[in-house]
Amino acid sequence: MPIAVLSQALKFPDPRLADAQGLVAIGGDLSIDRLLLAYRLGIFPWTVSPISWWSPDPRTNLEFDNLHIGESLNKILRKNVFQVTIDQAFPQVIAQCAARAPGRVETWITEEFIAAYTRLHENGHAHSLECWLDGELAGGIYGVAVGGLFAGESMFHRVSNASKVALCHLVEHLQKRGFQLLDIQMLTPVTKQMGGVTISREEYLARLEKAIALPRKF
DSSP states (O other), rough: OEEEEEEESSSSOOGOOOOOOOOEEOOOOOOOHHHHHHTTTEEEEEEEOOOOOOOOOEEEEEEEGGGGHHHHHHHHHHTTEEEEEESOOHHHHHHHHHHHHHOOOOOOOEEEHHHHHHHHHHTEEEEEEEEEEETTTEEEEEOOOOOTTEEEEEEEESTHHHHHOOOOOOOHHHHHHHHHHEESSSHHHHHHTEEEEEEEEHHHHHHHHHHSSSSOOO
């Protein structure tokens, strides 16, 4: 089946119609309304020129009860090595996630994505969690909250373990707020080590429907 090309109309194909790689559609824009609709449907953007929209099968989540904290990381958490804040440096966090780093010479977080997710943040839909060391930003994570879903977009560290600490605090915060679903999109060595798992797209969509109905606030 040919991949759908989006018009100006605010709608998406059924994510179950994605191709084998998970591509649902191309085109459209990165407006606030379209992005929020995409997340409610289990779809996320990944590239620009053209914009591509994805819903892979399987999906990758971090189950709150499955969070794995190793002994060394647990020591860092107990000692409060990092100062942790929420929504205090969103522009800096997304910029650092987009920046080149050892082992990462390219990034999908283009200027268009930075502008779009900054608009989401300014309107209360995208959030960041920051880790500081001696007053300097050492690591962080950002993502999108819709109902009881938090879609983690990217994280970074400039100091060892800072992104892991950020993820641990994010899970704790989401649990306290009554969130039900933490989507981490891709299973990386770090997220797998910390308890990330894959589930079928069908299961994800069923859980997503329940999660987004919850009136949760980040």
